[in-house]
Amino acid sequence: MLLFLVKYPPIVSTMVCDAGGLSAPSSAPPWAGPVLAAEILYKHDLEVEAVIPALIASIIGYSVFGAWSGWNPIFVTHGSLAFTSPPQLLYYVVLGLLCGLIGLLYARGFYGITHRFHRLRLPKWVKPGIGGLLVGLIGLVLPQALGMGYGWVQVSMGPGLLSLPLWVILALPFAKILTTGLSIGSGASGGIFGPGMVIGAMVGASVWRLCYHVLPGVPDTPGPFVIVGMMALFGGIAHAPLAVMLMVAEMTGNLSMLAPAMIAVGISSIVVGDATIYTSQVPSRADSPAHRLQLSFPLLSTLAVRQAMTPSPLQLSPQHTVGGACVLDARGNLLGVLTLADSGRVPLGERGSRRVEGAMNRDVLAIQPDDTLDVALEQLTSHRIGWMPVVEVETATGGRHLIGRISTQEIVRAYREALAKGSRRMRGLVESTVMLEAEIEPGMRLAGRPLREAQLPTESLVVSIRRQNELLFPRGSTVIEPDDLVTFLVSPSGEERLRAYLAERVERTEPILLH
Known part of the structure; x- marks a missing residue:
């Protein structure tokens, strides 16, 4: 049960408890509690994520109540009530x-x-x-x-x-x-x-x-x-x-x-x-505080943090605002964050001698590069902070290696850039993959070429081509035409190479093949 409380937001945890209590007095299998947990929050929607944890809580509540108070229903019906007319x-x-x-x-x-x-x-x-x-x-x-x-x-x-x-x-x-x-x-x-x-x-x-x-x-x-x-x-x-x-x-x-x-x-x-x-x-759900951010900006759930973050080490430009800096150990692992507020709490007379480790904040909110931007924006807004570090967690040591930082301004910039592009990122059908959908424009390296000559980046695969109202399954001889909607399957590490490939424009000396 604790796994569900960790995985799902607190609002779902509350519904789990309600579902268990409401289902306990019934004598039939307690299906109503989980359904109520999904229905009761909204007038015209369902909280689908609540069903599984609510089902577990409902069964537990039903079993405990029945063992204590018996298994009889609250109301006893008289005779047969079958609907036959x-x-x-x-x-x-x-x-x-x-x-x-x-x-x-x-x-x-x-x-x-x-x-x-x-x-x-x-x-x-x-x-x-x-x-x-x-x-x-x-x-x-x-x-x-x-x-x-x-x-x-x-x-x-x-x-x-x-x-x-x-x-x-x-x-x-x-x-x-x-x-x-x-x-x-x-x-x-x-x-x-x-x-x-x-x-x-x-x-x-x-x-x-x-x-x-x-x-x-x-x-x-x-x-x-x-x-x-x-x-x-x-x-x-x-x-x-x-x-x-x-x-x-x-x-x-x-x-x-x-x-x-x-x-x-x-x-x-x-x-x-x-x-x-x-x-x-x-x-x-779009009106709920728990989902408003995600459903108001659905494109953010398809964009990864690595697409918007500022890489580390940071190079400040005159337009940057300084809100704080990350503190690292000798291996580049994140130890904490030192903000202007942290520095301001150090007395003036001690600022020349106080070490960073004595003033920094060790309880740091961080995010991983493959998390989506809607998750990042929700974390930033719910904790009322302007930026947070982006880290890669080392499985063997548990260290958090700093690779960059993400801020609300960078999320908004990535969102606007994604709106302007003709490509759309989706979660892959296979674990640890990403699906990228792009509309082919004249001048792209793919346009007018058979797939075998397209020289796609490594770890990239064309899985489907939609041409007008026709869905094509690609072969090596299939020629990609302008206005085709092509779906790629790519690994997260190869996504940036594929995006760069799609962004390239070449001048054609040979005619474009059309079929």
């Missing part, structure tokens, strides 16, 4: 529409009450007291609105629903929205997932109670409507339809209602639109 889908369409509308009311009502409490100019310890008093008054009229509410969900799944007054069933979803907003919005502790499940369940129970013995084809038991109501309401307003469908199926130990649930959850999601119960939920 396609005309019933019309009822689930109506249920999905109602769940979407009440889901919107849940989100707006909850945050509306929360904002009103925030505007009250009262001590913070007074506000939960006011919220608790109002919740208690509601409980005197409607006791079913108090507490978690899972017990009433269980009652509503079976014949016990008929024993409840109709006004209680109809009022309970709205009362639950009110009590949740008053308790949590006033500053008390609690969550919005459990109440969301109860609200959705009671919406489904209300639809069944109003339709039973009135409309044809209504199921004999309210269980299907209650289960689908839970899925549709919270799955829509939380923008986690897949996870909530799986989670409710696990909580009830019943997978047979997934087919009508897809209809209801889909309609609920359409009704909800971009509204969400989670205010921190962003539209997509």
Whole structure:
């Protein structure tokens, strides 16, 4: 597990813990937690990197909880709930529409009450007291609105629903929205997932109670409507339809209602639109702080640090800004960095005698030449530094041999140069290789020559040629024509030689061969 926490960013580690905890109470294999970890962060996207570590955490949490508390599901369903009547889908369409509308009311009502409490100019310890008093008054009229509410969900799944007054069933979803907003919005502790499940369940129970013995084809038991109501309401307003469908199926130990649930959850999601119960939920990975840099500049993920770095030893020009210098041992290995801030912390009277090793910073952030520029830029911006050393790590000794430095200015320069070029770098299909895509222009050494006469640099291979709408597989006799899009496979060490080869222009004395 520690390997995943090291490999993935902290935000994924947090989701891993949540996935394990959420999956623990279910009795079926805990698939919902990993899916929730991937879905819940975004309105219209998935955090794919979270699935594998979340799956491991989910299994562990499920096993520990089951060993301690047993393996029974939270809710027990009555009888067979298999979906066998396609005309019933019309009822689930109506249920999905109602769940979407009440889901919107849940989100707006909850945050509306929360904002009103925030505007009250009262001590913070007074506000939960006011919220608790109002919740208690509601409980005197409607006791079913108090507490978690899972017990009433269980009652509503079976014949016990008929024993409840109709006004209680109809009022309970709205009362639950009110009590949740008053308790949590006033500053008390609690969550919005459990109440969301109860609200959705009671919406489904209300639809069944109003339709039973009135409309044809209504199921004999309210269980299907209650289960689908839970899925549709919270799955829509939380923008986690897949996870909530799986989670409710696990909580009830019943997978047979997934087919009508897809209809209801889909309609609920359409009704909800971009509204969400989670205010921190962003539209997509491109809007997330964890991915914004990479997805805003996708070209940076195809460029290597060695393409932008300043080689070592440094040669300063009048345009350079001096932010610090690297400190090396006799073998050229990085020991630390001495910046102007480090020098400024040395008292004036000691600057003539203080050695560099006593003033330098030994905790140095460094990067390797084959790392991509999006990683480098993220490191620089997250640590709020302007530059960092580029090192090659020696496997035998573990030493970090300095080969250059990289700064934000150099990254921007490399990005602009790459945009202006006709070549595009991609990760290779084989480990330790790079794929380079280039459009052939007149005057290039390749243009108009058979591949056998092209004199490509060593460790370079042409793997495909796209000519208009035709894909060609290269042979020695294949002639490269201007406007061809050629894909090369090259080793990282030979990439610069290939780029230099493609940048060369020659004057032709013989005619260009065209086929």
